[in-house]
Amino acid sequence: MADKASSVLIIAICGVALTAACPVAAEEAVAPDLREAKKVFGAIKVPVKHPPQAIGQYDRGCIAGAQSLPVSGGSWQVMRLSRNRIWGHPLLVRYISKLAADVHRLDGWSGILVGDMAQPIGGPLLGGHASHQIGLDVDLWYTPMPARALSADEREKLSADNMVDPATLAVNMAVWTDAQVNLLRRAASYPEVARIFVHPAVKKALCETAGADKGWLQKIRPWYKHDDHFHIRLNCPSDSPGCVPQAAIPPDDGCGQELDDWFKKLRAVPKKPTKPPEPAKPMLVSDLPKECQSLLRATEQSVRGKAATN
């Protein structure tokens, strides 16, 4: 095993070079990092330069070389800028801009309001999500973009329209229209999309209006919440061997038994717990893939280096 001084040197040389030559040295170099991951990753303001790589699982990983999505494009605007979750794999950035342009040009949608992507180097988030960690997830609003530039203040305060009536568990026809159906159909149509999460009531409305063309509904997956936004997840890119794909989705359109089971779950009266639930164990930096720990250390070193030279 390398002694402490040479290990530090190896880290300094390797930096975030996640090549075959470096990871073992990086692994030997430091004691387990027992800091709470979301606090540490949530504190990173900008990524270090690196070839793009999505690393680990969607809910346990990070992103090296993330790009930021411009906060205003011709056919999209990013909301909640204060969160600094505008980062993603370049594939995700390209996907969002392509989708926004296509729905605007081809479907007459005014434009897309973009919610959370990932943090600058991904990792667990300080609030709101278990996933969104490897730069391949994005939340988009069902609400169409207003035909004017929103101020930074409006982007913090405007709320997204809720598509679901909580009393009936059906879509709210005051806000749900064919335009949202077309938006979701278009979003699912690109091969890089792995799945799209929506509220079960939204999936049901899609099943009822899709007609004979139901193939695209396979990618539309019911999940909790997702009543005021939908969540797009891209497949692992070819440049990211450390990206862990999810299990394959069921082969059918999901409009039958699976959806019925969801409504049973949503309508079930929650049982009173007999004892208070155990608090969830926080994810530590050491719980993440080794490459993410190396990326974090290199990013923190770079921040310290810049602070020292200022």
Ligand SMILES: [Zn+2]
């Ligand atoms: Zn999401």
